Amino acid sequence: MSLSRYLVSRIGQAVIVLWAAFTLSFLLLQMMPGDAVFIKFMGADFVLTPEQLAHIRESYGADNPPLERxxxxxxxxxxxxxxxxxDAGVPVSALLADNVLPTFRLAGLGFVGAVLLSFVLAFLSYFSPFWWLRRFITALPSLFVAIPAFWLGMMLIQIFSFxxxxxxxxxxxPWVGLILPVATLAVPISAPIAQILIRNIDDVMTRPFVAVAxxxxxxxxxxFWRHVLGNALLPVLTICGMLFGxxxxxxxxxxxxxxxxxxxxxxxxxxATLDVAVLQVVVLLSAxxxxxINLVVDLFYPVFDPRLRKSMRAA
Structure with a gap:
């Protein structure tokens, strides 16, 4: 398959996945019990008449047929x-503009921290001078996997703050306040990355070209740096893309x-308020x-894998 066909194929698959995520989330959200209009306006200090409530529902399109919606x-x-x-009475895009950047900043820093931590664990598992320390470091990712993020966050607050x-x-x-949240996010995410990296380093270490070197x-x-690490990174790219969700x-x-x-x-x-429009956009944004991220990972595969790059050129 040529590079252009590969690119078109991956983009087409991404579009189908986004459409499926939108459709499935729409169906599931429509099946939720309750009514956001009722929660918002009937819980107010004043009481609306049924005619007023019907007019509000009509203005939001809540009474339209499901297919039309x-x-x-x-x-x-x-x-x-x-x-x-x-619930907020403002466009959802305005809510996203106020809230997307802080989440992306936290997620981005957490991802960088997780990758750095996983590489440190993998490096120390091979070059630590003490065998007992190497075994302890190798066992750390299994421990990190079992730690719930909410529990780790509360423990970090208790220890480092209180x-x-x-x-x-x-x-x-603004940045000091991100130290503990980033650590809370990075530690559990680093575990599967470190496990895959250590396992692949073990596998590559047994290859003949390493013995020849x-x-x-x-x-x-x-x-390690010249022959092993580069060959061990390909599966790590895949797991990084999968872990973004x-x-x-x-x-x-x-x-x-x-x-x-x-x-x-x-x-x-x-x-809490059954605000379907907001939930729909959050699901779609996550998807x-x-x-x-997975599309970027797929497009980077030919860069790191000479075999795939060679097959694309031959096609």
């Missing part, structure tokens, strides 16, 4: 109109634990980020 929502979404939040007083959680600076006088560190979910939980503004707090409020 589906196509209207799909067309509006494609044109960049995500509708109105019934006990040691090193990182404030009340009125912290060592026989020619290459040191273990040189062979988990990264966003972890960011939602982390924002709730630390009281940060972002998509997590927005989703929490939308679930779009997941698909985009």
């Amino acid at each position: 589906y196509f209207s929502s799909l067309v509006n979404t494609l044109s960049g109109d995500f509708g109105y939040s019934i 006990r040691l007083g090193l990182v404030p959680v009340i009125n912290p600076g 060592r026989a020619k006088g290459a040191s273990l560190r040189f062979a 988990e990264l966003l979910a972890g960011a939602v939980v982390t924002e709730t634990v630390f009281g940060l503004n972002g998509i997590g707090r927005l989703t929490e409020a939308a679930v 779009a980020c997941f698909v985009t």
Whole structure:
């Protein structure tokens, strides 16, 4: 398959996944019990008449047939109109503008921290001078996998904020306030990356070309950086793309634990008020980020895999 056909194929698959995510989320949200209009307006201090409530529902299109609502929502979404939040009374795009950047900043820093931590664990598992320390470091990713993000966040607050007083959680600076949330997000995400990386390094270390390099006088560190690490990275790219969905979910939980503004707090409020328009956009945004990251990973594969690059040129 040529590079252009490969690119068109991957983009086409990404579009289909986004459409499927939109359709499935629309169907599931329409099946939710309750009514956002009723929760918003009948819970107010004043009492609306049935005629007034029906007029409000009509203005939001809540009484339209499901198929009509589906196509209207799909067309509006494609044109960049995500509708109105019934609870907030403002366009959903305005809510996203206020909350997307903090979540992406937290998720991005958490991802970078997870990758760095996984590489440090993999490096120390081979070059630590003590065998017992190497075994301990190799076992750490299995421990990290079992740690729930909300529990880790509360423990970090208890230890580093309340006990040691090193990182404030009340009125912290814009970057100081991200230290503990980023650590909370990075530790569980680093575990599967480190496990895959260590396992692949073990596999590549047994390959003949590594033995040949060592026989020619290459040191273990040189062979590791020059021959082993590059070949062990391909499966890591795949797992990084797959973990991005988990990264966003972890960011939602982390924002709730630390009281940060972002998509997590927005989703929490939308679930409590059954704000379907907001929930629909949050699901679609998560799917779009997941698909985009995996598409970028797929496009980077020919860069890191000479065999795939060679087959594309031959096609």
